[in-house]
Amino acid sequence: MPTITFIRPDGARRDLAVAEGTSLMQGATSQGLDGIVAECGGNAMCATCHVYVDEAWAGRLPPLSEDEDALLEGAAAERLPTSRLSCQIVATADLDGLVVRLPDRQV
Amino acid sequence: MMERQQGSVPAAPATLLAGAVHVSGAPVVDVDPFSTEFFEDPHRIHEALREAGPVVWLPRWSVHAVARYEEVRAVLHDPATFCSGRGVGLSDFAKEKPWRPQSLILEADPPAHGRTRAVLNRVLSPAVMKTLRERFQAAAHRLVDALVARGEIDAVADLAEAFPLSVFPDAVGLREEGREHLLPYAGLAFNAFGPPNELRQRALDTAAPHVAWVMEQCRRENLKPGGFGAAIHEAADAGAITHDEAPLLVRSLLTAGLDTTVNGIGAAIYCLARFPEAWAALRADPGLARAAFEEAVRFESPVQTFFRTTTQAVEIGGARLDEGSKVLMFLGAANRDPRRWDEPDRYDPTRSTVGHVGFGSGIHMCVGQLLGRLEGEVMLSALAAKVGSITITGPVVRRYNNTLRGLERLPVTLTAA
Numbered sequence A: 001m002p003t004i005t006f007i008r009p010d011g012a013r014r015d016l017a018v019a020e021g022t023s024l025m026q027g028a029t030s031q032g033l034d035g036i037v038a039e040c041g042g043n044a045m046c047a048t049c050h051v052y053v054d055e056a057w058a059g060r061l062p063p064l065s066e067d068e069d070a071l072l073e074g075a076a077a078e079r080l081p082t083s084r085l086s087c088q089i090v091a092t093a094d095l096d097g098l099v100v101r102l103p104d105r106q107v
Numbered sequence B: 001m002m003e004r005q006q007g008s009v010p011a012a013p014a015t016l017l018a019g020a021v022h023v024s025g026a027p028v029v030d031v032d033p034f035s036t037e038f039f040e041d042p043h044r045i046h047e048a049l050r051e052a053g054p055v056v057w058l059p060r061w062s063v064h065a066v067a068r069y070e071e072v073r074a075v076l077h078d079p080a081t082f083c084s085g086r087g088v089g090l091s092d093f094a095k096e097k098p099w100r101p102q103s104l105i106l107e108a109d110p111p112a113h114g115r116t117r118a119v120l121n122r123v124l125s126p127a128v129m130k131t132l133r134e135r136f137q138a139a140a141h142r143l144v145d146a147l148v149a150r151g152e153i154d155a156v157a158d159l160a161e162a163f164p165l166s167v168f169p170d171a172v173g174l175r176e177e178g179r180e181h182l183l184p185y186a187g188l189a190f191n192a193f194g195p196p197n198e199l200r201q202r203a204l205d206t207a208a209p210h211v212a213w214v215m216e217q218c219r220r221e222n223l224k225p226g227g228f229g230a231a232i233h234e235a236a237d238a239g240a241i242t243h244d245e246a247p248l249l250v251r252s253l254l255t256a257g258l259d260t261t262v263n264g265i266g267a268a269i270y271c272l273a274r275f276p277e278a279w280a281a282l283r284a285d286p287g288l289a290r291a292a293f294e295e296a297v298r299f300e301s302p303v304q305t306f307f308r309t310t311t312q313a314v315e316i317g318g319a320r321l322d323e324g325s326k327v328l329m330f331l332g333a334a335n336r337d338p339r340r341w342d343e344p345d346r347y348d349p350t351r352s353t354v355g356h357v358g359f360g361s362g363i364h365m366c367v368g369q370l371l372g373r374l375e376g377e378v379m380l381s382a383l384a385a386k387v388g389s390i391t392i393t394g395p396v397v398r399r400y401n402n403t404l405r406g407l408e409r410l411p412v413t414l415t416a417a
């Protein structure tokens, strides 16, 4: 299973194994990670699963959809060029070692 | 009507047919989920429905139903097989004329649904919510101050209805006169999703004046600039929808945007009044307000049910459904399915509610969910800041509706913090 590293705003790191084919959001919330709220349950409707993808990885993810782009405009924390919705990133073998940072707030 | 695989039992009342199975393979459960008995206590019957099997047959209305989390979610996430375009009530639009022009979003299927949905997604987006937050917060604080000063209130009329009425019609851009039509209109539209029972009949008999007022307000000239209504008409200017479609999309907001949040906020107050630990937790940490609202939506499921119609023969939960079968989804039962939730009958604002289906799920998942949450959050955080206790002081009276679960009256005393 790919391992994804989540870094909290205070610097604390957590490595989570996320099954291939499930989203980072699902992997994180099912393992009790605080900091991803995911109010809409992964339906790409709420922008409360916002993460910043580590720069080194940003170019290696599938591009943003139009919907994801519009939702990120309304994210509670600052939007950065590396902002993504974690419910829209599906774990694959290629993403083993991916590092994402959590924003200071989701709502 | 009801058919059995073992044909030996004569025409006995269906309640006696324990173990009976419909030809589809679904166990028969003879309950009426649109009866006052059910509205008073749905949980016992929800349990019976869940335990009977993954898919059941309700002879009372000749319809299949799903009440377990897994099957409800599966139906919600397969719109190609379980469509909305033939109506999300019991009535099949392929056989019966809809009581009003069909909704362009709720009662639409892909690809048409995607076009209208994209418009409302933008009108009710997270970015738009940011612009409303302060105004809604201030309105919640004003109302709570006034209610605390009064002390004894009806938490339904004075709070759960009063608050959304003080923010939502303005956010849409409605004029002041005639707003008293809004709740009756929504009440009747949600009753109309139900079977042809007395509630539905009465709703349709009394509909005309409310329908006329609502349709009139959906026209561009009656919507103030800057509101959701005007934004929908601007989407027509931009070519995203046609000018004929815009009023009907405004109507969707007027149907679905008020009574739902009334019942959501009412559910949250009723929960907080009954679960002192939850109230104490919210007082100690007003940051729990949004989660406390969300958990109330799971726990009470203000929108209890919707239907789908099969577009082809399909096997689900061991039952074989023909094309054109109506399927009733019990959102409220799924939200308390012990297969999915620990201690489902406990209201706990600190639990993870991710994946509950109180706002639906999949392509039709509530487009107004962020607005609903915003209203719920600002109201509960105002209460947490200003109110010390919420005590129920008189008989709690339930309101009967074929789709919505909520109260008619909730007498409480609020004490100042």
Ligand code: HEM
Binding pocket: B084, B088, B105, B106, B107, B117, B120, B124, B252, B253, B256, B257, B258, B260, B261, B263, B264, B265, B297, B301, B302, B303, B306, B331, B357, B358, B359, B360, B361, B363, B364, B365, B366, B367, B368, B369, B371, B372
């Ligand atoms: C607590 C409050 C609310 C609850 C519990 C709720 C519940 C739901 C549910 C369960 C659905 C799914 C219908 C289906 O799958 O067939 C839905 C859809 C919808 N809701 Fe809400 N709702 C709420 C608030 C709102 C608000 C505030 C608005 C508008 C401002 C709204 C507008 C809509 C619309 C237009 C749809 C249809 C979406 C589509 O078909 O794509 N709702 N809602």
Ligand code: FES
Binding pocket: A025, A037, A038, A039, A040, A041, A042, A043, A044, A045, A046, A047, A048, A049, A071, A085, A086, A087, A088
């Ligand atoms: S969980 Fe709601 S947008 Fe990702």
